[in-house]
Amino acid sequence: DAKTTQPPSMDCAEGRAANLPCNHSTISGNEYVYWYRQIHSQGPQYIIHGLKNNETNEMASLIITEDRKSSTLILPHATLRDTAVYYCIVKGGGGADGLTFGKGTHLIIQP
């Protein structure tokens, strides 16, 4: 699976949009981009995933560049409860080989 690069930490003001970047320049054509977040002492929570089109759900939007080498997770109106570590993961296929987690981005929402 392709490697991803994320900033170690970011701040965002409450009520503003939080934009979390991820680079995955070696992504292959069949690999999806997944985003998870982990609030302290809980299990990772699935947020959203996509292949090449932009995706939106009730939690967030995922913007993938046309060349698919990077993506941005957008939390449109950040709240204090969005403070967490956010993981960007690239994985292909539907096999049972799990997800490889990196260090992620620690997003801190400031009141």
Next chain:
Amino acid sequence: ETGVTQTPRHLVMGMTNKKSLKCEQHLGHNAMYWYKQSAKKPLELMFVYSLEERVENNSVPSRFSPECPNSSHLFLHLHTLQPEDSALYLCASSQVGADNSPLHFGNGTRLTVT
């Protein structure tokens, strides 16, 4: 409330004890996973079961022994652990064969080995 339930939430055990962690998924998935998360380290994949067959064992010491009696239940049997095995143990499930099925995680068991 998640579709993946882990018990107990917290466990303290001595190095000579034997204990088991339990995971149950209510999502109809056919693959289950054990992950370990030590303090300030990324999640590490330990074991994978697909259709109740173990398909991955990432060089995990034999003092950790998984068991998957059916597609909804997963256990991690622990014996003669070391203090460095203290960590958050996370269970996850997914649907193998669905091309982009995400993993769904439980909230973990916080294990302390004394």
